[in-house]
Amino acid sequence: xxxxxxxxxxxxxxxxxxxxxxxxxxxxxxxxxxxxxxxxxxxxxxxxxxxxxxxxxxxxxxxxxxxxxxxxxxxxxxxxxxxxxxxxxxxxxxxxxxxxxxxxxxxxxxxxxxxxxxxxxxxxxxxxxxxxxxxxxxxxxxxxxxxxxxxxxxxxxxxxxxxxxxxxxxxxxxxxxxxxxxxxxxxxxxxxxxxxxxxxxxxxxxxxxxxxxxxxxxxxxxxxxxxxxxxxxxxxxxxxxxxxxxxxxxxxxxxxxxxxxxxxxxxxxxxxxxxxxxxxxxxxxxxxxxxxxxxxxxxxxxxxxxxxxxxxxxxxxxxxxxxxxxxxxxxxxxxxxxxxxxxxxxxxxxxxxxxxxxxxxxxxxxxxxxxxxxxxxxxxxxxxxxxxxxxxxxxxxxxxxxxxxxxxxxxxxxxxxxxxxxxxxxxxxxxxxxxxxxxxxxxxxxxxxxxxxxxxxxxxxxxxxxxxxxxxxxxxxxxxxxxxxxxxxxxxxxxxxxxxxxxxxxxxxxxxxxxxxxxxxxxxxxxxxxxxxxxxxxxxxxxxxxxxxxxxxxxxxxxxxxxxxxxxxxxxxx
Amino acid sequence: xxxxxxxxxxxxxxxxxxxxxxxxxxxxxxxxxxxxxxxxxxxxxxxxxxxxxxxxxxxxxxxxxxxxxxxxxxxxxxxxxxxxxxxxxxxxxxxxxxxxxxxxxxxxxxxxxxxxxxxxxxxxxxxxxxxxxxxxxxxxxxxxxxxxxxxxxxxxxxxxxxxxxxxxxxxxxxxxxxxxxxx
Numbered sequence: 001x002x003x004x005x006x007x008x009x010x011x012x013x014x015x016x017x018x019x020x021x022x023x024x025x026x027x028x029x030x031x032x033x034x035x036x037x038x039x040x041x042x043x044x045x046x047x048x049x050x051x052x053x054x055x056x057x058x059x060x061x062x063x064x065x066x067x068x069x070x071x072x073x074x075x076x077x078x079x080x081x082x083x084x085x086x087x088x089x090x091x092x093x094x095x096x097x098x099x100x101x102x103x104x105x106x107x108x109x110x111x112x113x114x115x116x117x118x119x120x121x122x123x124x125x126x127x128x129x130x131x132x133x134x135x136x137x138x139x140x141x142x143x144x145x146x147x148x149x150x151x152x153x154x155x156x157x158x159x160x161x162x163x164x165x166x167x168x169x170x171x172x173x174x175x176x177x178x179x180x181x182x183x184x185x186x187x188x189x190x191x192x193x194x195x196x197x198x199x200x201x202x203x204x205x206x207x208x209x210x211x212x213x214x215x216x217x218x219x220x221x222x223x224x225x226x227x228x229x230x231x232x233x234x235x236x237x238x239x240x241x242x243x244x245x246x247x248x249x250x251x252x253x254x255x256x257x258x259x260x261x262x263x264x265x266x267x268x269x270x271x272x273x274x275x276x277x278x279x280x281x282x283x284x285x286x287x288x289x290x291x292x293x294x295x296x297x298x299x300x301x302x303x304x305x306x307x308x309x310x311x312x313x314x315x316x317x318x319x320x321x322x323x324x325x326x327x328x329x330x331x332x333x334x335x336x337x338x339x340x341x342x343x344x345x346x347x348x349x350x351x352x353x354x355x356x357x358x359x360x361x362x363x364x365x366x367x368x369x370x371x372x373x374x375x376x377x378x379x380x381x382x383x384x385x386x387x388x389x390x391x392x393x394x395x396x397x398x399x400x401x402x403x404x405x406x407x408x409x410x411x412x413x414x415x416x417x418x419x420x421x422x423x424x425x426x427x428x429x430x431x432x433x434x435x436x437x438x439x440x441x442x443x444x445x446x447x448x449x450x451x452x453x454x455x456x457x458x459x460x461x462x463x464x465x466x467x468x469x470x471x472x473x474x475x476x477x478x479x480x481x482x483x484x485x486x487x488x489x490x491x492x493x494x495x496x497x498x499x500x501x502x503x504x505x506x507x508x509x510x511x512x513x514x515x516x517x518x519x520x521x522x523x524x525x526x527x528x529x530x531x532x533x534x535x536x537x538x539x540x541x542x543x544x545x546x547x548x549x550x551x552x553x554x555x556x557x558x559x560x561x562x563x564x565x566x567x568x569x570x571x572x573x574x
Numbered sequence: 575x576x577x578x579x580x581x582x583x584x585x586x587x588x589x590x591x592x593x594x595x596x597x598x599x600x601x602x603x604x605x606x607x608x609x610x611x612x613x614x615x616x617x618x619x620x621x622x623x624x625x626x627x628x629x630x631x632x633x634x635x636x637x638x639x640x641x642x643x644x645x646x647x648x649x650x651x652x653x654x655x656x657x658x659x660x661x662x663x664x665x666x667x668x669x670x671x672x673x674x675x676x677x678x679x680x681x682x683x684x685x686x687x688x689x690x691x692x693x694x695x696x697x698x699x700x701x702x703x704x705x706x707x708x709x710x711x712x713x714x715x716x717x718x719x720x721x722x723x724x725x726x727x728x729x730x731x732x733x734x735x736x737x738x739x740x741x742x743x744x745x746x747x748x749x750x751x752x753x754x755x756x757x
Contacts, residue, residue, distance in 0.1 A: 132593055137600045141647045142593070156756060161647055188756030194748050195589050195650040317639030 039087025042114030062568015068098020073441030089127030102426030138166030148181030165198030174361030249277035380553030433462030611730035
């Protein structure tokens with residue numbers, strides 16, 4: 001894989017074209033890597049990319065959706081803003097799934113689209129589409145540039161908005177004449193927009209009220225989400241958890257903010273989360289939500305969710321407070337700041353008896369589910385034992401990228417993480433096809449780390465063309481396809497809730513190994529337990545990209561499970 | 575959800591920006607809420623716009639909607655008020671054949687009693703303007719209908735609040751600020 005370093009860019013005033021200005025703006029924002037796909041309306045910018053290829057690396061994906069997911073993977077692994085570029089019309093509309101994904105998962109991303117020349121706007125010109133109208137509901141902000149002179153200021157705003165406060169995707173549409181036009185270029189970073197408050201101030205009264213509840217609670221429980229990672233609050237969070245001794249559970253986007261093996265980490269909440277934190281959500285007397293938004297996949301039925309508990313909500317986005325769950329105390333602001341400020345106000349505690357309840361329930365889950373997932377005695381391979389095998393080789397140091405479905409839940413349940421920003425998955429939108437391109441972005445953003453993509457046979461085929469990107473750009477990602485020849489999660493629901501009517505969930509799959517080899521990627525297929533450990537070892541040891549297909553049991557189900565509309569405490573173990 | 579549905583006037587202060595209407599209307603559309611009326615104008619501060627929307631929802635719904643509106647980058651502040659908390663009015667125009675003004679003496683009485691204003695008169699038609707609450711405009715409409723109305727149009731609600739909006743101070747501060755700052 002090739003990576004490039006940037007040299008200082010030009011910021012003093014000079015007359016240049018709009019398209020050259022775009023490149024200078026990107027460099028000024030510290031961007032050294034972008035993903036995209038060229039086409040008519042964005043060609044002037046690509047012409048400049050050609051001239052600046054020693055400073056700004058462009059990765060050609062095989063589909064614009066792949067460019068967005070790669071930019072998301074890059075952003076999630078590095079904490080920096082991911083950038084995706086596309087042409088007008090179909091190029092722009094192909095970005096929408098990735099943008100919607102970034103919006104719901106709060107991923108900082110800037111998308112740049114070409115647009116037909118401004119005099120053609122509204123004329124149904126070739127490859128004209130109203131991408132501003134289309135992207136409005138799924139962007140944090142968007143803007144159409146029709147004059148070259150607007151470029152520096154608007155791109156400065158785009159990056160400021162994408163990365164500040166609760167991050168999100170921004171789309172900037174640039175007409176072809178604005179790219180060709182000239183401007184007096186001068187770049188200044190945006191530091192303030194008067195109508196936009198990225199993060200509310202942390203209020204002392206809220207901290208005092210929260211600390212009082214925390215210090216008097218008998219059975220407090222923490223549920224943390226991605227806000228801890230986005231706010232780079234991991235250290236403050238760890239200190240808070242350790243001082244208060246409160247059991248801490250995570251949402252799937254929050255995992256890796258605290259090491260999996262940390263003694264106070266009690267596992268995952270939500271539909272396929274761990275037994276103890278789900279059941280005890282409805283027994284705790286204080287629920288401390290940190291940087292999470294009470295998604296319905298986390299809460300199950302709201303009518304019965306933690307109704308016995310007081311709720312403290314640490315949150316940067318005021319619109320999330322009282323949206324789904326009423327907060328008795330809302331601590332608004334960046335949680336890095338609020339958690340640091342509350343630390344001296346909370347008293348140390350051990351909550352020994354309370355922790356024992358978590359341990360007792362874990363034992364039940366272990367006996368009923370976990371041991372069968374990780375060390376099965378039946379003939380067919382389980383997804384869990386593949387994860388266990390990967391853990392043994394990576395020792396929890398890899399970035400794990402998962403797609404959407406059964407394998408995603410198994411991955412989040414069993415993957416071990418030692419460091420933050422290591423679990424990359426499509427949480428809110430549930431975008432099948434996310435993992436393969438996202439893994440490309442993660443690996444290019446963090447080339448020194450091992451990146452393993454774990455994908456189902458369904459989602460893999462949604463963006464399988466990105467194998468071409470992996471091959472051409474030499475991205476040494478490890479790809480594991482857990483093949484059960486079904487759209488497994490949908491099949492599981494059909495089995496449980498639709499009387500086993502398996503409507504359109506059975507997959508007749510191609511020879512995945514042959515396809516990978518067609519892209520000159522080393523590949524292996526495993527069907528037997530005795531082959532698994534060696535195959536994983538070989539994959540992790542490989543310095544190039546590697547494809548491993550594991551044929552797993554066709555009709556396994558993911559448990560525990562909270563059926564839709566049920567209460568978290570009615571979580572099913574079978 | 576036994577909470578009562580009420581009429582709320584939503585006041586939104588924004589920067590003027592193409593596409594903001596789309597963003598705000600999308601917030602209502604996503605939640606399947608009908609916007610009863612909408613008007614936009616300048617506000618008391620230069621370059622700051624004020625939108626007035628009327629929606630029928632529950633109070634918990636309107637609180638969440640205000641949160642979503644305030645999340646938009648160009649929105650400075652949004653408020654919601656009940657009818658009791660606001661002074662509000664709508665404006666309507668009626669275009670009527672001029673002959674009727676002389677042939678149907680009753681029309682002159684209706685105009686007088688309704689406190690409607692004659693905006694223009696020419697040989698073909700005259701135009702009546704009536705401001706007031708919805709019921710007053712509807713009453714006038716019903717009274718004029720039998721005589722024949724050539725054209726009728728009614729504006730969205732505009733409203734000011736009875737209590738002082740904390741926005742005034744905020745806007746004063748903002749008016750001293752540049753819209754953006756760059757380093």
